[in-house]
Amino acid sequence: MIDRLRILTEELLIPAGLTLACATEEPWWQLPNPGPFAGARVVVVLRDLGEMLEVALPVRPNGTTGFVRSSDVSLSTHHARVVVDLGAHRVTAWEEGVVVAEGAVALGANGTPTPPGEFYMNEVQEQDAADTLFGSWIIGLSGFSETLPLIDGMDPAIALHGTNDPSVLGTDVSEGCIRMHDDVIARLAPLPAGTPVEIRS
Incomplete structure (x- = not known):
């Protein structure tokens, strides 16, 4: 192990x-x-x-x-990892065995579910304006929607990101991305590229 x-x-x-x-x-x-x-x-x-x-x-x-x-x-x-629990609508992140972030998340809607699987963080973008659908940070993952077609000629990647509407947390409303409170995504953003992200069904 x-x-x-x-x-x-x-x-x-x-x-x-x-x-x-x-x-x-x-x-x-x-x-x-x-x-x-x-x-x-x-x-x-x-x-x-x-x-x-x-x-x-x-x-x-x-x-x-x-x-x-x-x-x-x-x-x-490195020794960091992130787990998204689809059933509990929660994200938890560890670094060096210590919990560094946790909180409620919003997930994909019925027609565009968040795919379970083993992925990893491959890019991090701070947003110029936090008052948007994506909140203050977007963390791109190595996985993709299993239901959406190409968007603007590109495969529809899934991501962890903040939100300007915390009232949706705990619900299924996105196109597959994982939304969380801006305070939580801000604690995930410093994790190193390559950090494993397990999305559990």
């Missing part, structure tokens, strides 16, 4: 100019680095196979994995 936790919390930084590739001559998927937002591309290591690393990819379908060469990346380890 300890080894598995250690591997799942390793984060992988892909140097600029390199792309993700499987163990064949030609890459089957390419991800730009930096990603669509500021900062290095980060993915979570699932298995260390020596010369190759199996990593969780931020692509559809949810749960897709791929491989990168160990020599092409740098590894670092």
